[in-house]
Amino acid sequence: MDLIQQLEQEEIARLAKNIPDFAPGDTVIVSVNVVEGTRKRAQAYEGVVIARRNRGLNSNFIVRKISSGEGVERTFQLYSPLIASIEVKRRGDVRRAKLYYLRERSGKSARIKEKLPSRAAKAAAAE
Structure with missing residues (x-):
């Protein structure tokens, strides 16, 4: 690991953000800190993750x-101080890493199947 990667890992550890495990196809609610004049409030942005770019401290994801x-798309920096929280609302079952094809689709054709928990996961949760 070179010096730059080591510094990035230290910065990520220092930030200590609670980021849930999410992937393209998942429906997420991103709470964004918005400053209006002197007031600061959290604004929720709910949508489907269509792309995720994992680059250490420069990681980002696109929500549509x-x-x-x-159709509205917004790119979020994963470790941005403007992001208050990320909540996974629904898991999506997709076979692609980038879901840019959803841009051309609307209505029923733009729906994403829900990923249901496996039987093994259900059995482990029951114990």
Whole structure:
């Protein structure tokens, strides 16, 4: 591990952000800290993760949602101080790492199947 990677790992450890395990296809709620004048509030942004870029401290992800019939995408830096929290609402069952094809789709064709927990996971949770 070179010096830059080591510094990035130390910075990630220093930030100590609680980031859940999520992947493309998952529906997430990202709480973003918004400053309006002197007031600071958390704004929720809910949508489907269509891409995730894992680059250490520079990791980011793109969330897509439909707002007033128009598709809206927003890129978030994973370790940004503006992100208050990330909550996984629903797991999606997809076979691609980048879901850019959802940009051309709307309605039922843009739906993503839900990933249901396996029987082994259910049995382990029951114990």
